[in-house]
Amino acid sequence: MRALRPDLAVIAANVAPGSRVLDIGCGDGALMAALQSERQCDARGMELDPDNVAECVGKGLSVMQGDADSDLAAYPDAAFDYAILSQTLQTTKRPDQVLDELMRVGRKAFVSFPNFAHWKVRASLLWNGRMPVTRLLPIAWYETPNIHHVTVRDFRELVAAKGLKVEGAWFLSGDARIGDAAAAWRAEHAVFLLSR
Known part of the structure; x- marks a missing residue:
């Protein structure tokens, strides 16, 4: 099995073995496959892109085509131990x-996202006056699926406003984990484990 993307590896290492998992936006199913084979999880997926759904089904993974914005309502409360949005x-x-919805369908939730306050993003805006194109944000602003530019601080404020508990937080620069110190501008990606 190929190596997982760094944020997915963090998630996989921190999901309890034998858990029921819903991976929303599961892409090609790499995380689901790892959770099934390495953690013996009952992993299900939801994916918007029909080509990714077909790829997952071709691998024998349980995936349905759906949209995180509207289709999570179909799941019952606390149906999963973990809801994952990577x-x-x-x-x-x-x-x-x-x-x-993540916190409703899952007892806990993993959320990972690119930190749009990373210093390279800030520098590109400051010095070039342009949205950056980087290794981890490789698409021009007019092609990107990113419609909300979230930062580590923004996410922490949203979590606090919702009264959620942060059980874990991991920060990545490139493919390496970094500490919490100055993660607001040093982290390219963030991973949070949340609970009520």
Whole structure:
């Protein structure tokens, strides 16, 4: 099995073995496959892109085509031990409402996202006056699926406003984990584990 993307590896390492998991925006199913084979989880997926759904089904993964903005309402309360939203929050129409649904269907939720306050993003805006194109944000502003530019501080404020508990937070610069110190501008990606 190929190596997981760094944020997915953090999530996989911190999901309790044998858990029921819903991976929203599961992409090609790499995290689900790892959770099934390495953590013996009952992993289900939801994915918007029909090509990714077909790829997942071709791998024998349980995936349905759906939209995080509207289709989470079909799941019952506390149906999963973990609801996972990796690199998808910033693409939703109403991230605040999607977070509510994550916390409703899952007892805990993992959320990972690109930090749009990373120093390279800030420098590109300051010095070039342009939205950056980087290794981790490789698409021009007019092609990107990102419609909300979330930062570590923005997300922490949303979590606090909703009265959620942060059980864990991991920060990534490139493919390496970094500490919490100055993560607001040093982290390219963030991963949070939340509970009520």
